[in-house]
Structures are given as C-alpha cells and as structure tokens.
Amino acid sequence: xxxxxxxxxxxxxxxxxxxxxxxxxxxxxxxxxxxxxxxxxxxxxxxxxxxxxxxxxxxxxxxxxxxxxxxxxxxxxxxxxxxxxxxxxxxxxxxxxxxxxxxxxxxxxxxxxxxxxxxxxxxxxxxxxxxxxxxxxxxxxxxxxxxxxxxxxxxxxxxxxxxxxxxxxxxxxxxxxxxxxxxxxxxxxxxxxxxxxxxxxxxxxxxxxxxxxxxxxxxxxxxxxxxxxxxxxxxxxxxxxxxxxxxxxxxxxxxxxxxxxxxxxxxxx
Numbered sequence: 001x002x003x004x005x006x007x008x009x010x011x012x013x014x015x016x017x018x019x020x021x022x023x024x025x026x027x028x029x030x031x032x033x034x035x036x037x038x039x040x041x042x043x044x045x046x047x048x049x050x051x052x053x054x055x056x057x058x059x060x061x062x063x064x065x066x067x068x069x070x071x072x073x074x075x076x077x078x079x080x081x082x083x084x085x086x087x088x089x090x091x092x093x094x095x096x097x098x099x100x101x102x103x104x105x106x107x108x109x110x111x112x113x114x115x116x117x118x119x120x121x122x123x124x125x126x127x128x129x130x131x132x133x134x135x136x137x138x139x140x141x142x143x144x145x146x147x148x149x150x151x152x153x154x155x156x157x158x159x160x161x162x163x164x165x166x167x168x169x170x171x172x173x174x175x176x177x178x179x180x181x182x183x184x185x186x187x188x189x190x191x192x193x194x195x196x197x198x199x200x201x202x203x204x205x206x207x208x209x210x211x212x213x214x215x216x217x218x219x220x221x222x223x224x225x226x227x228x229x230x231x232x233x234x235x236x237x238x239x240x241x242x243x244x245x246x247x248x249x250x251x252x253x254x255x256x257x258x259x260x261x262x263x264x265x266x267x268x269x
Contacts, residue, residue: 004042004064004084007033007106011114011134013048022120022128024050031116031134033106036061042082042090062092077101094120112136196258203251203259206230212253217262220248 013029029048036043045059060072062082071077077094084090088108094101102120109115114134122128203220206228212218219231221244228248235247251259 004033004035004090006087006108007042007090007114008035009033009136011136014113014133014135017133018131020130022122022130024052024054027051029132031114031132064090068095071095196254196260199249199251199261200257200259202228203230214253214255214257217250217252219250222246222248 032045064082066083081093090106118130
C-alpha cells in the first residue's frame, strides 16, 4: 500500500485533454482514491456530470494484491483483480462470466497528472479505449468520468450532490475572485509606492536651492555630470532642457513627503 500513496487524492478531470471512444462524454468530473480504514484496500469514488447535465455517482473497493476477489456491484462485474505495478501504475481487471470485460490502468505521469486508460469491448463487441487526464485539485467540484468502469446511471444522490456542489463552487469561485482582485489591487498599490520611493530618493539626492512646498509642482533635470537638480523652471520656459543635459520629469511633493510624477497639463497649469 506504500506504493499507492501517490494516488491518494481527489483528481479533477481535464475534459479537453481526454478522449472517449465509448460511453457518455463528461463535461466535468472527479476521481477520488483513498485508503480504507484497515489500510489494506483502496476506496475509489467517482462523480461526474454529462454534457446533458446528468449527474452520476459510484464507489467501489479494491485490494491491490493481484488476487481474484468478488466485485461489490455484480451488475457490472463478478470479480476484480487489482495490482500495483509500480509507484506510478495501478491496474484493475474486471471479470464478468469468466471473461475479461474491462481493464483500467491508473498511471501517474511525469508532470504529476493522473492518466486513466479504460480498455474493453462495447455492446457490438468491438474494442474501445477511453483515456482520461486528471490533475490534483482540492476544493473543486467533484465530478468524474469513469464511464466504462462503474455504474453508468443517474442516481438521486448524484443529482443532490451535483446541485449542492455547484452552489458551493459558485460561492467559492466568487470569493476567490474577490480575493484575486484585492491581491491585484494591493500589488498595483505596492508598485506605485515603490515607484514613488525610488523617485523620492532620486530627488532627495538631487541639488535643492529652495525648500519644496507640499502640493507644488517642480521639474527634475539631469546635469552634465550625471547628478540631478530640482528646479522651479519648466522645460518650455527654458526652450528645452536649458543649461542641463536633459529634462527627466515634472514632479509634485505629497503630504507624506514622497514625490510623484505629474502629467504635462498638471505641471504647466
């Protein structure tokens, strides 16, 4: 069971990365694998919603010891053999009337995704292969798409979960979006403060021949020796940068004694 540790999680379906040759195509889903209380078996819970908004739910238990064991839903399979191939692969073989009807391979990919490959035969006895790609994601809508492996029929429990979890997802997504907007606003404010600090340090290191007044607009120039000077004279009054190397910016002193750049209109009013 130690090798199964990598699989113990709630896995969220990537419908756009999956491919289906048989069964209903899901629009969202979750595949949950957890250890049983005794630690000798795995509980696999499956929830998924079809494109037609039908909700499905199923759960079954496997013992990954490569032994033939009875399956809990005889309508699907008589028995099952589960085996941990290695730390990244678990395989389950479903048997009905002494015939292998479905093989489900769980594989952890190099990027951390879970790939589930279902191989079996459809009603016309033609082979099919469904490939589902999942990623670990907690606190998301738990719907999954193991169409060929377990009960494929809507249940009252599945519908109830679908409605409740949809409401939960809407609320948490709204709250997360509000937090994201707050974070973006704080990041923008932090960037503006950092810019004001850098500009203020430059000005306070510049040559000042007067005492700046709060709210007053001044003009920052670079001298030929690469030092800076703050002046009352605007560039258009010099007819250019005047006696200095170049004009840098028109600035205004704020009440907290930091400086900000101001636009041309504000500078020359």
